[in-house]
Each structure stands twice: as structure tokens, then as C-alpha cells.
Amino acid sequence: KQEVTQIPAALSVPEGENLVLNCSFTDSAIYNLQWFRQDPGKGLTSLLLIQSSQREQTSGRLNASLDKSSGRSTLYIAASQPGDSATYLCAVMYNQGGKLIFGQGTELSVKP
Amino acid sequence: ETGVTQSPTHLIKTRGQQVTLRCSSQSGHNTVSWYQQALGQGPQFIFQYYREEENGRGNFPPRFSGLQFPNYSSELNVNALELDDSALYLCASSLAQRNTGELFFGEGSRLTVL
Numbered sequence: 001k002q003e004v005t006q007i008p009a010a011l012s013v014p015e016g017e018n019l020v021l022n023c024s025f026t027d028s029a030i031y032n033l034q035w036f037r038q039d040p041g042k043g044l045t046s047l048l049l050i051q052s053s054q055r056e057q058t059s060g061r062l063n064a065s066l067d068k069s070s071g072r073s074t075l076y077i078a079a080s081q082p083g084d085s086a087t088y089l090c091a092v093m094y095n096q097g098g099k100l101i102f103g104q105g106t107e108l109s110v111k112p
Numbered sequence: 113e114t115g116v117t118q119s120p121t122h123l124i125k126t127r128g129q130q131v132t133l134r135c136s137s138q139s140g141h142n143t144v145s146w147y148q149q150a151l152g153q154g155p156q157f158i159f160q161y162y163r164e165e166e167n168g169r170g171n172f173p174p175r176f177s178g179l180q181f182p183n184y185s186s187e188l189n190v191n192a193l194e195l196d197d198s199a200l201y202l203c204a205s206s207l208a209q210r211n212t213g214e215l216f217f218g219e220g221s222r223l224t225v226l
Binding site: 004031032034036041042043044045046049051089091093096097098099100101102103104105 | 118143145147152153154155156157160162168170200202204206212213214215216217218219220222
């Protein structure tokens with residue numbers, strides 16, 4: 001069964017810390033992996049998309065890595081800010097144009 | 113590249129009623145998917161439409177149905193509402209010919225079933 005797991009479920013850090021969110025998937029034959037941000041009661045904002053042939057993607061203070069062989073991805077957030085507080089979701093696509101399989105998310109709280 | 117709009121943003125229904133949720137895809141996108149997100153959970157795939165035909169379905173009963181129109185807008189219909197149908201319903205659009213597989217999500221419709 002294709003499953004996506006995110007650890008930890010919740011994380012609280014002081015402002016300025018660098019942090020890592022983890023995502024693991026059971027079937028390594030992915031097409032792509034996408035990280036999203038979700039603010040309370042809101043929709044999903046795409047942060048980074050990593051194709052299966054790529055090892056990492058960067059956008060500003062965010063860096064996502066992909067290790068297909070181990071079934072893992074990490075989202076690294078540098079110099080965290082209170083505005084980064086949100087739920088971060090990892091999702092895997094196995095077929096081009098197919099469905100996304102989501103993890104349950106990591107709820108991040110950055111304290112001033 | 114956003115531009116996916118959903119309506120209504122919030123609605124309240126009672127058990128047994130029917131509901132229709134609407135989605136307007138990003139301009140030029142020909143594929144639309146619907147997801148259900150229960151509180152504290154990740155979104156779950158309901159179904160996908162491409163060129164007005166259902167093109168994949170998740171583990172949801174037949175009372176969840178959909179439509180895609182020639183302008184690529186879409187509807188999600190849920191009949192015989194149950195309490196467990198209370199959730200955020202998310203619409204996502206994409207362009208099938210673009211091989212990145214990137215999906216763009218709307219803000220969702222929050223359904224409460226009493």
C-alpha cells in the first residue's frame with residue numbers, strides 16, 4: 001500500500017532556528033513529490049516540487065531534498081520566522097497526471 | 113500560478129441533504145481533481161476529471177459524483193450527506209500536457225453537516 005508519513009506531527013521552535021521536517025513514503029517509484037503549506041482553514045500553497053530525477057529544490061529560505069532509494073524527503077527551513085507558522089504537507093504522485101497521496105502534515109509553530 | 117477559485121467558501125447542511133460545490137480551474141488547465149480533508153488529516157483523493165470524463169477515483173462511495181464542463185470548470189455533488197462528510201473540500205487543477213505533474217489548489221469549501 002502506498003503511504004506517506006510525516007514526522008513530527010507538531011513542532012514548536014523559537015524564532016531564528018533552522019529546522020527540518022521529514023516525509024517518508026513506502027513505494028520509491030514516485031513520479032514527483034510536492035511540499036505544500038496550509039494556513040488554518042485555508043487551501044494549499046505549493047512550496048516546492050521535486051521531480052523523481054532531481055535530488056533537491058530551493059526557494060528562498062526553503063530547501064527540499066529527495067532520496068528515492070530510502071523513501072524520504074526533507075524540507076529544510078532556514079532562519080525560521082513567526083510567519084512560517086502553518087501546517088506543512090508532503091504529497092507524492094506516482095503517475096504523471098495522477099492523484100496525490102498526502103501525509104498528515106506537520107504543524108509548525110515559530111515563537112517570537 | 114494560482115487562480116483556482118471555489119464556491120461557496122463555507123456552508124452548513126443537515127444529514128440526508130445534498131450539496132453541490134463548484135470550482136473554476138486556472139485558465140488553460142484541462143484537468144481537475146477533488147480532495148476531501150477532514151480536520152487534522154491530510155487531503156484524500158476523491159476523483160479526477162479530464163476532458164469532461166472521470167479519469168480516476170479514490171475510495172469514496174457513489175454518492176460522491178462530479179462533473180466537468182467544456183470550460184473546464186467543475187462540480188462536486190454529494191448526496192445523502194452524513195456527519196462524517198464534514199470536511200474541507202479542495203479542488204486542484206493542472207494541465208495534462210505539462211509533464212511536471214504540478215497541481216494548483218483553491219482555498220477550499222468548508223462543509224459542516226449537522
